[in-house]
Amino acid sequence: MKRKEIIGGIIVLFLVTSLCGFLLAEVYKATSPKIEKQKRLEEEKLNKEIFPEGEKFEKVKKGDVEYFVVYDKKKRKIGRIYTIKSLGYGGYIYLKVGIDNNFKIKGVKILQHNETPGLGAKITEDKFLNQFKNIGIENLYLKKDNPKGKIDSITGATISSRAVVNGIRKLMEKIKNEKID
Amino acid sequence: MKRLIDFKNFTKGIWKENPVLYLMLGLCPLLAISGSVSDSIGMGIAFTFVLVCSNIIISLIRRFVPAHVRIPVFIVIIATFVTITDYSVAAFSPQLHKNLGVFLPLIVVNCIVLGRAEAFASKNNVINSFLDGLGMGIGFTIIIVFMAVIREGIGNGTIMGRPVFPENYKPFLFMILPPGAFLVIGFLIALKNTIEGRRKC
Numbered sequence: 314m315k316r317k318e319i320i321g322g323i324i325v326l327f328l329v330t331s332l333c334g335f336l337l338a339e340v341y342k343a344t345s346p347k348i349e350k351q352k353r354l355e356e357e358k359l360n361k362e363i364f365p366e367g368e369k370f371e372k373v374k375k376g377d378v379e380y381f382v383v384y385d386k387k388k389r390k391i392g393r394i395y396t397i398k399s400l401g402y403g404g405y406i407y408l409k410v411g412i413d414n415n416f417k418i419k420g421v422k423i424l425q426h427n428e429t430p431g432l433g434a435k436i437t438e439d440k441f442l443n444q445f446k447n448i449g450i451e452n453l454y455l456k457k458d459n460p461k462g463k464i465d466s467i468t469g470a471t472i473s474s475r476a477v478v479n480g481i482r483k484l485m486e487k488i489k490n491e492k493i494d
Numbered sequence: 495m496k497r498l499i500d501f502k503n504f505t506k507g508i509w510k511e512n513p514v515l516y517l518m519l520g521l522c523p524l525l526a527i528s529g530s531v532s533d534s535i536g537m538g539i540a541f542t543f544v545l546v547c548s549n550i551i552i553s554l555i556r557r558f559v560p561a562h563v564r565i566p567v568f569i570v571i572i573a574t575f576v577t578i579t580d581y582s583v584a585a586f587s588p589q590l591h592k593n594l595g596v597f598l599p600l601i602v603v604n605c606i607v608l609g610r611a612e613a614f615a616s617k618n619n620v621i622n623s624f625l626d627g628l629g630m631g632i633g634f635t636i637i638i639v640f641m642a643v644i645r646e647g648i649g650n651g652t653i654m655g656r657p658v659f660p661e662n663y664k665p666f667l668f669m670i671l672p673p674g675a676f677l678v679i680g681f682l683i684a685l686k687n688t689i690e691g692r693r694k695c
Contacts, residue, residue, distance in 0.1 A: 321560050322560045322563040325560060325567065326563050326567060326570075329555075329567050333570050333571065333573075333574040336574060336578075337574055337577055340577070340578050340582075341581060344584070345581075347585035347586070351584070351585065351588045355588060429671070430529070430649075430667065430670050431649075431665065431667040431670070432667075
């Protein structure tokens with residue numbers, strides 16, 4: 314290869330990459346506030362669905378755990394919302410769980426999962442998730458696993474159902490000595 | 495013979511040289527996304543946008559790019575458009591962004607885009623490259639949406655989330671799972687070959 318060709322190639326690559334880099338920087342500048350806003354809105358919407366009476370959600374970081382402290386209209390602390398992951402049938406299930414002052418579950422929302430469509434994927438349906446409302450740690454088992462349990466597992470998707478239940482119980486065991494309000 | 499504007503470049507991507515059914519390219523996002531009609535439409539639009547833009551730019555600069563650095567130059571240009579698309583979808587339709595997941599950034603390495611850049615845009619003028627990109631993009635979109643209609647319809651009983659069968663229809667789950675995608679694409683390729691009477695390879 315001749316010297317001239319090599320230099321020509323270097324110049325073209327340099328020009329193309331710097332132009333593209335410049336363009337991308339501009340697009341990033343234009344879109345990133347919007348992306349941030351969308352993420353915040355999404356988070357707020359989910360929080361509000363779990364704690365409808367919550368007025369303010371404050372992000373707290375404690376060691377490697379992050380959670381939202383929920384305040385009501387009178388600025389009292391009424392609970393917390395945690396994001397946890399639990400190993401299901403097709404990988405990790407990411408979910409948000411709200412816990413109130415009496416250590417009862419306020420609500421559960423599935424953020425992301427990889428369970429089988431039509432079977433395990435039913436963990437996102439209200440029919441399954443509504444069972445968790447007002448359940449404390451002592452009843453947080455599948456009915457078929459423990460006589461004290463109050464949660465019906467999904468037909469054909471015991472592993473996915475169990476993953477949700479166990480993930481939340483693990484979290485509640487970890488925080489049961491903390492004071493929420 | 496090369497004409498300045500040749501509409502065959504547009505129509506060939508839709509049927510005769512359809513990127514999926516004839517060139518057998520870009521099957522990965524096709525198989526992965528075609529389980530849902532609305533995601534497929536989003537994927538098709540994003541993909542067509544990237545393909546058209548990269549084809550135009552590559553065709554514009556084809557005379558200035560020395561042959562030995564053309565592949566990195568193509569990849570940089572394609573990656574730029576993919577990233578622009580990625581940011582825009584994240585900003586304007588976060589739900590679609592979530593559903594398309596990793597397949598949106600992966601358009602960078604989609605063989606249709608690089609394949610058209612190398613095989614067509616780097617040798618033809620801007621207008622023809624534009625037509626080629628548009629045709630190929632629409633060809634891809636038609637197939638992915640068509641597959642999604644079949645898979646979501648039979649496998650989940652819905653199209654774009656709305657039920658299409660009577661209530662007592664029991665969804666044939668297999669279609670929406672990965673094997674269903676292989677089955678449908680196999681039948682589509684066979685169908686195209688039958689219509690064209692090309693039973694022999």
